[in-house]
Amino acid sequence: MPRKLLALLTVLTALSLPGLSTPAAAQVTSAPRCDTPAVTTYGPATVTGAIVGAAVHDGHAYVVSRGPKPPVVAEIDLATRKVTRTATLPDGPSAGEPEGGWATAVAGGKLYIGTYPVPDLYSYDLATGQVAHLHSFGASNTFVWSMAAAPDGTLYLGTSSDGRLWEYVPSTGAVRRYDVLVKGEHYVRAVAVDETTVYAGLLEKAKLMAVDRVSGAVRELAQGPMAVGTVSLYGDRVLAASGSTLIDVRKDGTDLRQFEAGVGIIDAFEVAPDGTVYLTSRPDGAVYSYRIGQDAVTKVADPPSPGEETRALKLIGQQLVGFAGSGGIWWLDLASRTAEFVDLIDAGFPAGAERTQSMLLVPNRALYIGGHFAVQVRDLRTGKQRRIRVVGEPKAMVRRGNQIYAALYPSGQIISIDMRTDEVRSYGYIGHDQSRPWDIEHDPVTDTILVASAPTGAKLQGALTVLDPDTGKMDVYAGVIPDQSLMSLSVHPGRGLVYLGGDVLGGGGTPPTRTTASIAAFDLRKREVVWQIDPLPDHRTFQDLKVHDGLLYAVYKRVLGAWIALDLDTRTITYQGVLSGHGELQVHRGRVFTSTFFGGGNAYELGSEAKLLATGLGDEWHTNPQLQFEPGSFDAWTIVGRDLAKVRLDPRCPPVTIPAPES
Known part of the structure; x- marks a missing residue:
């Protein structure tokens, strides 16, 4: 059944965007207009105040932004509730640029920040506000996920994708990398430390480990059912969360107490001096408490910020202070x-x-642009924009009538947004361990909303979700392609069929059982797979599928740039080739287009071969490059760099070359 409305609407001050409005009816001459401006940009496509790392020290909070480049470090006065000082993190010597910092710790009068997608360490002087780059722990596309300061000020950091624990001594700059904690683990997701030992939570192997700071000796303290993403210390005990399972064990590994709390995924701890443990859970965002030695949690309060992930939790007197990932701070009075x-x-x-x-x-109305916990709406008639708050990242959106449907990460929630009122409605959660919804379409034959999704962590099975938007009934077909997650789907117009594109890597945390990604045809009336094939051996992941004129076009992801056009009657490959990268497909005016990552960011028309239409779009999409064509023209909305842009992609014109921005 449909759930209650749970998202709040935040309207930003309307911004005038000259030149953004679109004529009510596009007029296209039969001859190409190759002399018109090829590219027009309109400023940032979507903006955010989202945060990752957060810490509290001496009446001030310190937060690090998520997404913008360069990342911002902000100091907030907890008494006045105002930002008092900001600084940016300079680009370090490693390839790539930092976009945020999950890991923060305070020691010796400095805030330390571990960044992503370059694994660098920075310091922020709490007295002067000065920022310094200290060390790089690896190559680009690697994260510093976690960090804690020992009583003597030594820092301990957990990284991915090497799955290593590191030691950094601020006074000398000395660095030590510990041996692999568990073979095959790629993520040290949480750390805590005392005088002698580092306690580490692992994502894929779901283990809580203890590492001797001097000898490096490793002990296993507990095995959880899911990723161990939160670790804290109290006296002689270690507290950890493995999904919704709470782990409470002595530091020597004895007296293990482990129970299912039944509260969603536990994402933050704070331990009071009397041993009361306060914790928050997602996706609801509610607050609970627990006493050492008990086997249940008690609800303290409804969500102070509904549907949020809590980045950090701090007890100050009789108030809990929480940091919401979308970019907010809340204060919960424990008495009232x-x-x-x-x-x-x-x-x-x-x-x-x-x-x-x-x-x-x-068309002729608005652009809906998915960001972090928000949808930015740009009115094409007035040039104004507004921002709708949602509880997740809209990975994909589709229109049905006056409703925009979106599938959200990391909750796996499906929502709708009313185009007339901006009202947000939740249809509930996919469940079945599905947290990454990658694609969404509407089938007019069955009048259903379809979502392709993948799990997180050490699981392979994806799911096809079929939602009746009128009744709210949601049917989830987990494992519809055995041992594969789903990256894409494409409805066959008028036939009640949907084609599904698989990924043998699943959530990425366990070895695959297959070597080749499959395409499956699913009958939406019979609710069953009617055929399944593996078109190209050893191609493990489909990025996108799209039906056009009896052919199913497909772009692969992990074999760089491979694409095919499959004859749906014979199920044989009619055309195939190579692009500069991967992205989403779009059918427009009887032609198939795609925009891709890599090679500078390119756009193509696909037919018997790939024809380059534009280059220089950049590689700044978070998910997959997309094109949204204006009816009656070959002008497509997309992004250039991080700016909203309209680009002429007329196959009859010479390719468009967009110059690189000046540094």
Whole structure:
């Protein structure tokens, strides 16, 4: 059944965007207009105040932005609820640029920050506000996920994708890399440390480990059912969360107490001096408490910020202070159970351009642009924009009538947005361990909303979700392609069939059982797979599928740039070739187009071969490059760098070359 409305609407001050409006009816001459401007940009496609790392020290909070480049470090006065000082993290010597910092720790008068997608360490002087780059722990596309300061000020950091624990001594700059904690593990997701030992939570192997700071000796303290993503210490005990399972064990590994809390995924701990453990869970965002030695949790309060991930939790007197990932701070009075929420942008946090998650054009009306916990709406008639708060990242969107449907990460929730009122409605969660919804379409024959999804962590099975938007009934077909997650789907117009594109790697945390990604045809009336094939051996992941004129076009992801056109009657490959990278497909005016990552960011028309239409779009999409064509023309909305742009992609014109931005 449909769930209650759970997202709040935040409307930004309307911004005038000259030149953005679109004529009510596009007029296209029969001859190409290759002399018109090839590219027009309109500023950042979507902005954010989202945060990752957060810490509290001496009456101030310190947060690090998520998404914009360069990342922003902000100091907030917890008494006035205002940002008092900001700084940016300079680009370090490693290839790539930092876009945020999950890991933070305070020691010796400095805030230390571990960044991604370059695994660098920075310091922020709490007295002067000066920032310094200290060390790089690896190559680009690697994360510093976690960090803790020992009582003597030594820092311990957990990284991916090497799955290593590191030691950094601020006084000398000395660095030590510990041996592999568990073979095959790629993520040290949480750390805590005392005088002698580092306690590490592992994502894929779901283990809680203890590492001797001097000898490096490793002990296993507990095995959880899911990723161990939160670790804290109290006296002689270690507290950890493995999904919704709470782990409570002595530091020597004895007296293990482990139970299912039944509260969703536990994402933050704070231990009071009397041993009361306060914790938050997602996707609801509620607050609970636990006493050492018990086997149950007690609900303290409803979500101070509904549907949020809590980045950090701190007890100050009789108030809990929480940091919401979308960019907010809340204060919960434990006596009255009342909460106050402050949006960081309202408090003075500088919003920045983020990577775009998804884009949907409502012709002659608006562009809906998915960002982090928000959808930015740009009115094409007035040039104004507004921002709708949602509880996740809209990975894909589709229109049905006056409703925009979106599938959200990391909750796996499906929502709709009313185009007339901006009202947000939740249809609930996919469940079945599905957290990454990658594609969404509407089938007019069965009048259903279809979602392709993947799990997180050490699981292979994806799912096809079939939602009846009128009744809210949601049917989930997990494992519809055995031992593969789903990356894409494409409805066959008028036939009640949907084609599914698989990924043998699943959530990426366990070895695959297959070597080749499959395409499956699913009958939406019979609710069953009618055929399944593996078109290209040893190609493990489909990025996108699209039906056109009896052919199923497909772009692969992990074999760089491979694409095919499959005859749906014979199920044989009619055309195939290689692109500069991968992205999403779009059918427009009887032609098939795609935009891709890599090679500078390119757009192509696909037919018997790939024809380059544009280059220089950049590689700044968060998910997959997309094109949204204006009806009656070959002008497509997309992004150039991180700016919203309209690009002429007329196959009859010479390719468009977009110059690189000046540094």
